[in-house]
Amino acid sequence: MRKLFFLLVVLLNTLxxxxxxxxxxxxxxxxxxxEGYQQYVGKSFFVRPAYGxxxxxxxxxxxxxxxxxxxxxxxxxxxxxxxxxxxxxxxEVTIEAVQDGGKKGQTxxxxxxxxxxxxxxxxxxxxxxxxxxxxxPIVFTEPFNAHKRELMGKTITHEMVKDEYEITDxxxxxxxxxxxxxxxxxxxxKNKRSGKTVTCPYSKVKxxxxxxxxxxxxxxxxxxxxxxxxxxxxxxxTKVIQDAGVDKFSYNDSIIDITIYGTKEQFNFVLQNISNxxxxxIWNEAAFVGLDGATSKIMHVGTKFSQRExxxxxxxxxxxxxxxxxxxxxxxVYYDEGITIGYRTIGNGWKTKSMLPQEYRGKExxxxxxxxxxxxxxxxxxxxxxxxxxxxxxxxxxxxxxxL
Numbered sequence: 001m002r003k004l005f006f007l008l009v010v011l012l013n014t015l016x017x018x019x020x021x022x023x024x025x026x027x028x029x030x031x032x033x034x035e036g037y038q039q040y041v042g043k044s045f046f047v048r049p050a051y052g053x054x055x056x057x058x059x060x061x062x063x064x065x066x067x068x069x070x071x072x073x074x075x076x077x078x079x080x081x082x083x084x085x086x087x088x089x090x091x092e093v094t095i096e097a098v099q100d101g102g103k104k105g106q107t108x109x110x111x112x113x114x115x116x117x118x119x120x121x122x123x124x125x126x127x128x129x130x131x132x133x134x135x136x137p138i139v140f141t142e143p144f145n146a147h148k149r150e151l152m153g154k155t156i157t158h159e160m161v162k163d164e165y166e167i168t169d170x171x172x173x174x175x176x177x178x179x180x181x182x183x184x185x186x187x188x189x190k191n192k193r194s195g196k197t198v199t200c201p202y203s204k205v206k207x208x209x210x211x212x213x214x215x216x217x218x219x220x221x222x223x224x225x226x227x228x229x230x231x232x233x234x235x236x237x238t239k240v241i242q243d244a245g246v247d248k249f250s251y252n253d254s255i256i257d258i259t260i261y262g263t264k265e266q267f268n269f270v271l272q273n274i275s276n277x278x279x280x281x282i283w284n285e286a287a288f289v290g291l292d293g294a295t296s297k298i299m300h301v302g303t304k305f306s307q308r309e310x311x312x313x314x315x316x317x318x319x320x321x322x323x324x325x326x327x328x329x330x331x332x333v334y335y336d337e338g339i340t341i342g343y344r345t346i347g348n349g350w351k352t353k354s355m356l357p358q359e360y361r362g363k364e365x366x367x368x369x370x371x372x373x374x375x376x377x378x379x380x381x382x383x384x385x386x387x388x389x390x391x392x393x394x395x396x397x398x399x400x401x402x403x404l
Contacts, residue, residue, distance in 0.1 A: 022172060022183040023055075023135050026144050028095075030115055030134040034080035037093060044074050044100060044141045047109075051174050052182030054135040059128075061094075062111035064137070072141055073097040073109060083114075085130060091115040093133040111136065137183070139172055147185070151202070156189055158210040160403045165189035165209045168197070175201050213398040218356040218365060220262035220387040222249035227383050251385075255279065255376060262387055264354040265328060267370050272322035275376055281323070282373040282380060283312035288329040289369040290355060291389060296331035298370070305350040308333055314375070327370055328352060356389055365389040 031037050047068050050056050057064045077096040082089065092112055099107040113133030120128040148170040156165040166189060173186035185202040189209050200208035248261040252274065260269035273279050288296045299308045300315075308330040317323055332355065338348025357365050371384045393399060 050137045060111040216393040265352040267327040273317040280314040280375040285373040296329040298327045
């Protein structure tokens with residue numbers, strides 16, 4: 001029953017929020033009078049699959065299949081009459097048409113739609129929907145072909161990408177790959193260099209063909225290390241190290257020698273004590289600051305996820321020794337209950353959110369910080385490692401270098 005209610009809400013919500021209506025541009029528009037529908041007599045159209053929650057051929061008197069593809073029809077008669085549908089007054093609009101071509105015995109089709117939404121909900125048979133005349137899956141050839149001629153051969157470019165695309169086909173398809181996606185103008189575009197063809201809604205033609213060229217991810221780079229002014233050798237040396245294709249960052253002063261780098265979920269580091277005394281990492285006071293400025297405790301190797309907010313004993317590193325550890329923001333760690341199907345639960349377990357953006361937010365998304373309190377004798381030195389978050393492209397060879 002909940003599923004039926006959800007379907008009903010989706011349908012009614014779509015009626016309230018539908019922005020661009022393909023049917024409004026290329027299909028039958030609901031009229032104020034029976035005479036208004038007569039303007040469609042003599043007009044040519046083709047039929048197509050029904051898309052989205054508003055379109056259906058069911059209960060229209062016509063059954064669509066692929067044999068109707070590439071065929072056009074001309075409307076010969078439109079009839080409007082008052083009816084009662086599901087105990088509510090409604091208007092039924094019937095369209096009669098004949099296949100174009102002028103041959104004797106040519107195919108005739110007939111379908112009907114209604115002016116008001118009419119639904120019947122049943123636990124046993126689900127949601128029964130009657131077709132809306134303003135959302136019949138037909139396309140008038142004259143306005144559609146005019147738009148197609150306008151788009152065909154058009155060159156599509158992106159300021160950051162070297163490749164150009166040419167529109168080679170225009171057709172009515174879905175606005176996306178979702179089950180309830182509505183109808184939209186789609187195009188096929190051909191890469192002028194490689195010959196590869198991409199199909200997408202016309203509304204996304206400025207982005208979809210270039211998606212692979214612009215594909216990339218956010219990474220982190222250590223830009224500075226901050227520590228108290230009274231610490232000996234306040235500004236240590238920082239350098240970049242390439243290790244198995246991963247950029248790692250080395251920093252050293254008179255107390256520590258650390259190699260550190262950030263992944264999507266945590267910081268990995270190897271820290272060596274190069275002072276003349278033992279030192280401690282005070283985990284309870286360590287902190288992370290995210291892109292949004294929010295602060296969080298951190299957890300390290302040996303800390304159970306379920307005890308991430310509990311007391312974490314300090315780690316002692318004697319003179320000349322080192323520690324190989326990680327720092328994960330506790331605010332990003334959570335338990336996913338998963339999905340229960342019958343007696344099984346799948347997808348459950350402890351998970352960690354990314355410290356980095358999952359969607360493109362500009363070449364540089366901001367800064368994140370990791371503060372490690374390191375105690376030498378009775379003095380606690382707060383080392384703050386500041387990382388910039390930047391976007392890197394997987395295929396820079398496909399991009400205009402002056403735009404990077």
